Amino acid sequence: MRSSFWSGLFLITLLIPQLCLAAAPLAASVPPGRISANNHISASYENATLTEDVTWRGIVVVQGALVVAPQATLRIDPGTEIRFSASKASLNPARLVVLGRLQCVGTPDRPVHFTSNPAAPSKRGEWGGLLLLSSEKRNQLEHCRIEGAETGVEARFSTISLKSVVISTATTGMILRDSIAGMTTSTVSGCDTGIEAHDSELEVRETTVAQNRRGAALYDSSVLLSSVKVAGNTLQGILAEECRIKLTSSEITGNGLGAEISGGEGQVFLCRFMRNTDTALHLASARLKVNHCQITDNLHDGLKLEDDSATIWDNAFSGNGGYNLVNAGSENITALQNWWGAMDESSVKKTLFDSTRDGRFGAVNVFPWLFEKPALLP
Numbered sequence: 001m002r003s004s005f006w007s008g009l010f011l012i013t014l015l016i017p018q019l020c021l022a023a024a025p026l027a028a029s030v031p032p033g034r035i036s037a038n039n040h041i042s043a044s045y046e047n048a049t050l051t052e053d054v055t056w057r058g059i060v061v062v063q064g065a066l067v068v069a070p071q072a073t074l075r076i077d078p079g080t081e082i083r084f085s086a087s088k089a090s091l092n093p094a095r096l097v098v099l100g101r102l103q104c105v106g107t108p109d110r111p112v113h114f115t116s117n118p119a120a121p122s123k124r125g126e127w128g129g130l131l132l133l134s135s136e137k138r139n140q141l142e143h144c145r146i147e148g149a150e151t152g153v154e155a156r157f158s159t160i161s162l163k164s165v166v167i168s169t170a171t172t173g174m175i176l177r178d179s180i181a182g183m184t185t186s187t188v189s190g191c192d193t194g195i196e197a198h199d200s201e202l203e204v205r206e207t208t209v210a211q212n213r214r215g216a217a218l219y220d221s222s223v224l225l226s227s228v229k230v231a232g233n234t235l236q237g238i239l240a241e242e243c244r245i246k247l248t249s250s251e252i253t254g255n256g257l258g259a260e261i262s263g264g265e266g267q268v269f270l271c272r273f274m275r276n277t278d279t280a281l282h283l284a285s286a287r288l289k290v291n292h293c294q295i296t297d298n299l300h301d302g303l304k305l306e307d308d309s310a311t312i313w314d315n316a317f318s319g320n321g322g323y324n325l326v327n328a329g330s331e332n333i334t335a336l337q338n339w340w341g342a343m344d345e346s347s348v349k350k351t352l353f354d355s356t357r358d359g360r361f362g363a364v365n366v367f368p369w370l371f372e373k374p375a376l377l378p
Contacts, residue, residue: 056080063087072100079110084127095128098135106143114146122148122169132158141165155179176200197221218243261286279304301326313337316373324351332362339370
C-alpha cells in the first residue's frame with residue numbers, strides 16, 4: 001500500500017512540468033519583432049528618457065514625451081508598431097525626441113508603423129511626431145509608415161536619411177531647419193504641407209509628393225529634386241525662395257500652381273509641367289537654366305516671368321489654356337529656340353503676353369524658334 005502511494009506521487013511529479021508547459025500563453029512562442037495575436041504590448045513609456053541603447057519590437061506604447069538621450073541609440077526592428085497618446089499628466093501631444101541616434105529599419109513586408117490609434121483612420125495632429133534635435137549622427141528611417149502626426153519628421157540641426165517611407169495625414173509631413181536630409185522611393189500625402197525646408201540641404205529622389213495642400217515649401221536651402229512626382233497638391237506643387245535648386249526628370253502635374261521659384265539659382269531640366277490649374281511655372285528674379293522641359297496642357301498660363309534672370313531654351317509649349325509665356329514685369333524677356341506649338345509668326349505671337357497687349361509690361365523676344373518639338377523631351 002505504501003509502495004503504491006509513493007509510486008503515484010512520483011508519477012505526478014514527472015507530469016507537472018509537461019502540464020505547465022501545455023498551459024503556457026501562446027504569446028511566448030511569437031518570434032521577436034512580430035505582433036502577437038493577443039495584441040501584447042512589449043514596452044510602455046510615459047514621459048521618460050532612454051539613457052542606454054534600446055531595441056524595440058512588437059507593440060510599443062508611448063504616452064507623452066519619450067527622449068532618447070545623446071549617448072543612446074534607439075533601434076526599431078521590422079514589424080514593430082509604435083502607438084502614441086497624450087500623457088495623463090499633460091494635454092501636450094505625444095512625441096519621440098531624439099538627441100542621440102535613431103535606427104529604424106523595417107522591410108517591405110514588415111514595415112515599422114508609427115501611429116496614434118491603429119484601429120481607426122488617422123487624423124492630422126493626433127500625436128506630435130518624430131523630432132531630431134541636434135542629432136548629427138547616422139539617423140535612419142527605412143520601410144516605415146508615419147500616420148496622423150502633427151509633424152511626421154522634424155529635424156533641427158540634425159542629419160537623417162529616409163528610404164521607402166510613407167508619411168500621411170500630417171499637418172506637415174517633414175520639416176527641416178539647419179539640417180541635412182536624403183529621401184528616396186518615398187511618399188508624402190494628405191498633409192497640409194508635404195515637405196518644408198529652411199536653411200537646409202535636401203536631396204529627394206524617386207519620391208511622390210501628392211494630394212497635399214502644398215507639396216514642397218523651400219526657403220534658403222540647397223535642394224535636389226530628381227525623378228520626383230509632384231501631383232494633385234491643391235495650392236502649390238513647389239514653392240522655392242532664395243534656394244540653390246536643381247529640378248530634373250520630374251513631373252509637376254495636376255496641382256494648383258505648378259512651381260513658383262523666386263530668387264536663388266539653379267536648373268530645371270527634363271521636367272513635365274502638365275494639367276496644373278494655375279500657372280505651370282512662375283519665375284521671379286531666379287537665375288535658372290530652363291531647358292528640355294514640356295510645359296503643356298495647363299489650364300492657365302504655361303510660363304510666367306517677372307524679369308529676364310532666367311535662360312529659357314529647347315522647351316516645348318502648347319495647349320495651355322492661357323498664354324504659353326507671360327511677361328509679368330517691365331523688363332524685356334528673351335526666350336529663344338523653343339517650340340511654341342506652331343511654326344508661323346502670327347500663331348506663335350498669339351500664345352505670348354507682353355507689351356504688344358499691355359504697354360505696362362516688357363516685350364518678349366522668341367525668334368528664332370524651333371519648328372518642331374525637341375526630340376529629347378521627356
